[in-house]
Amino acid sequence: MRQSLATATFVFSSLLSLAVGESLQARSQYDSTCKEIEQAISSASALYWPGLGSYYKDIGHWATSSSAQAACSVEPGTAEDVGKILQILSANNTPFAVKGGGHASNPGFSSTEGVHIALYRFSSVTYNQAAQTADVGAGLIWDDVYSALEPYSVNIIGGRVTGVGIAGFTLGGGFSWKTNQYGLTVDNLTGFELVLPNGTVAEVTQSSHPDLFWGLKGGFNNFGIVTKFTLKTYAQTEVWGGIILVTEDHLDDLTAATLKFTQTVTDPKAAILPTYNFLIGEPGATVILFYDYPTAPEGIFDDFLAIPAFSKDIGTRTFLDLVLASPSNATSPARGIFHTVSLLKYSPAIMDALVNETKFWGERLSLKSGTFISYDVEPFLPDIFSHAPENSSAYPSSRSSSLLPLNIYYAYSDAGQDETFWDAARQSAAQLTAVAVADGQDVADAPLYGNYAIFDTPLERIYGQNVDALKALKAKYDPEGVMALAGGWKF
Numbered sequence: 001m002r003q004s005l006a007t008a009t010f011v012f013s014s015l016l017s018l019a020v021g022e023s024l025q026a027r028s029q030y031d032s033t034c035k036e037i038e039q040a041i042s043s044a045s046a047l048y049w050p051g052l053g054s055y056y057k058d059i060g061h062w063a064t065s066s067s068a069q070a071a072c073s074v075e076p077g078t079a080e081d082v083g084k085i086l087q088i089l090s091a092n093n094t095p096f097a098v099k100g101g102g103h104a105s106n107p108g109f110s111s112t113e114g115v116h117i118a119l120y121r122f123s124s125v126t127y128n129q130a131a132q133t134a135d136v137g138a139g140l141i142w143d144d145v146y147s148a149l150e151p152y153s154v155n156i157i158g159g160r161v162t163g164v165g166i167a168g169f170t171l172g173g174g175f176s177w178k179t180n181q182y183g184l185t186v187d188n189l190t191g192f193e194l195v196l197p198n199g200t201v202a203e204v205t206q207s208s209h210p211d212l213f214w215g216l217k218g219g220f221n222n223f224g225i226v227t228k229f230t231l232k233t234y235a236q237t238e239v240w241g242g243i244i245l246v247t248e249d250h251l252d253d254l255t256a257a258t259l260k261f262t263q264t265v266t267d268p269k270a271a272i273l274p275t276y277n278f279l280i281g282e283p284g285a286t287v288i289l290f291y292d293y294p295t296a297p298e299g300i301f302d303d304f305l306a307i308p309a310f311s312k313d314i315g316t317r318t319f320l321d322l323v324l325a326s327p328s329n330a331t332s333p334a335r336g337i338f339h340t341v342s343l344l345k346y347s348p349a350i351m352d353a354l355v356n357e358t359k360f361w362g363e364r365l366s367l368k369s370g371t372f373i374s375y376d377v378e379p380f381l382p383d384i385f386s387h388a389p390e391n392s393s394a395y396p397s398s399r400s401s402s403l404l405p406l407n408i409y410y411a412y413s414d415a416g417q418d419e420t421f422w423d424a425a426r427q428s429a430a431q432l433t434a435v436a437v438a439d440g441q442d443v444a445d446a447p448l449y450g451n452y453a454i455f456d457t458p459l460e461r462i463y464g465q466n467v468d469a470l471k472a473l474k475a476k477y478d479p480e481g482v483m484a485l486a487g488g489w490k491f
């Protein structure tokens, strides 16, 4: 039933966007920029006008509220063409968007009414066995990368659930199943192919451009458009884990198992991702279990496995298969918003408060077209920021203590309720922060994760003491403010 409803909504909204797209095309003030780009790009690239299927694929997002009707979309096929496009956008002062995997949770971060750049054609994965690195095209999703590396029994530090883009994920930080062992994705980067705001293509490494190398690790699209990432690879065996669905009557069991896990498990190969949610009028939960080996040691996950679950999909499988087991797109297409709280630990007070928030906002937001109200518990080990030196990346801005993100995610259908959901996410984050502070955690002003924070979060709350250095870096590499024509966190 839910499935067919979702399909119907999707068909309807596609028809709607077709109509809106065509009327926009007729009068977009940006058509002349599109035509100029169409003339300038090589045959490796293509430009699409509204009405074509490729156009809708290009402007599409995981959350429909993150999409906008662009005047045209362009799929550059070479870094040189990206350079030409940036020069034309700059000369015409035309707003644009840069989209990798399209999982931005904030409206306008990778969408525009101007020229929409979709990076799908940067899609190669090249494993360099001697260097133990992989070159990965910026238009890929993690699923593709895991699939391409599987034959070599290697892997990189990437996304935990299906469908997430590598570009925004990597340029923002990157919390992975392997983060307890190896840190964030930004900690395991060795280079970028970057198209600078003036259109010049640069290879950016620690030795070639130490300042840009630092800034790109957290700085998103402020310094140009990345077309390729070089990331360290690790040996990858099959893994153990999967997903368990828990009904309301066993939420307490899940909470108890989660608290015990956070208090006792120090094995960095083990990770969990419990999600408390409110779906079709009822509270419930899922928990994804992960162990980075074909079998898990006894004891670590016993309490989770003992919960009388609604359904259980657990076992030895490939890393990709575990990622595919996640239900991350089960609610799409829907509007959506993320927000976040940074914690030092998941304590009993925090767990109680987030279960209460799930019910409190679930009941209220269901009446406002809410379809999925959820809180992700991300209990990483307390030393995850210590895998790289202090100030080796723009994010995290301080590594003196590790911050554990808590993700708030609301899905809904009524565009007229955007403000309601945004406000609720802000209020809920404030409530959870207050609970953490009362619980003795010094997180009132702790930096928030840029890939989870709501769009009006002040830059200082994400980049802390690094804001001034990032502004200076932006002034150096983008004196004309070209990248300010694209959405996102702006220095």
Ligand SMILES: Cc1cc2nc3c(=O)[nH]c(=O)nc-3n(C[C@H](O)[C@H](O)[C@H](O)COP(=O)(O)OP(=O)(O)OC[C@H]3O[C@@H](n4cnc5c(N)ncnc54)[C@H](O)[C@@H]3O)c2cc1C
Pocket (backbone or CB within 6 Å): 062, 097, 098, 099, 100, 101, 102, 103, 104, 105, 109, 110, 119, 138, 159, 160, 161, 164, 165, 166, 167, 168, 169, 170, 171, 172, 173, 174, 175, 176, 220, 221, 222, 224, 225, 226, 227, 328, 329, 451, 452, 486, 487, 488, 489
């Ligand atoms: C279902 C789901 C699961 C998630 N799971 C995790 C998780 O496990 N761990 C985690 O850390 N985060 C997670 N996230 C958050 C995720 O990291 C961000 O949504 C991320 O920005 C997605 O990247 P993208 O390329 O898909 O997004 P996009 O929407 O394409 O881009 C996001 C931002 O990055 C910029 N950008 C994209 N590509 C480039 C480029 N090549 N050059 C310059 N700028 C670029 C865009 O302009 C935009 O501002 C998840 C998000 C979702 C929706």
Ligand SMILES: *[C@@H]1O[C@H](CO)[C@@H](O)[C@H](O)[C@H]1NC(C)=O
Pocket (backbone or CB within 6 Å): 182, 183, 187, 188, 232, 233, 387, 388, 389
């Ligand atoms: C990955 O990065 C972390 C932090 O920089 C580092 O500790 C680790 O050694 C890196 N891994 C490899 C294989 O270099």
Ligand SMILES: *[C@@H]1O[C@H](CO)[C@@H](O)[C@H](O)[C@H]1NC(C)=O
Pocket (backbone or CB within 6 Å): 210, 211, 214, 391, 465, 469
């Ligand atoms: C962090 O590193 C950047 C880039 O090297 C530098 O500009 C900045 O001053 C450093 N910040 C601190 C606090 O040292």
Ligand SMILES: *[C@@H]1O[C@H](CO)[C@@H](O)[C@H](O)[C@H]1NC(C)=O
Pocket (backbone or CB within 6 Å): 162, 163, 329, 330, 332
């Ligand atoms: C979720 O995404 C996967 C991979 O993109 C796709 O195969 C699957 O059909 C999607 N599921 C739903 C319910 O949309």
Ligand SMILES: *[C@@H]1O[C@H](CO)[C@@H](O)[C@H](O)[C@H]1NC(C)=O
Pocket (backbone or CB within 6 Å): 353, 356, 357, 360, 428, 431
């Ligand atoms: C539950 O959450 C609401 C909204 O944040 C809050 O007002 C209320 O005090 C909470 N109740 C408990 C028992 O914590």
Ligand SMILES: *[C@@H]1O[C@H](CO)[C@@H](O)[C@H](O)[C@H]1NC(C)=O
Pocket (backbone or CB within 6 Å): 196, 198, 199, 200, 476, 477
């Ligand atoms: C583009 O910017 C880079 C970095 O600021 C600079 O080195 C290069 O010379 C510039 N290219 C042109 C054509 O101005």
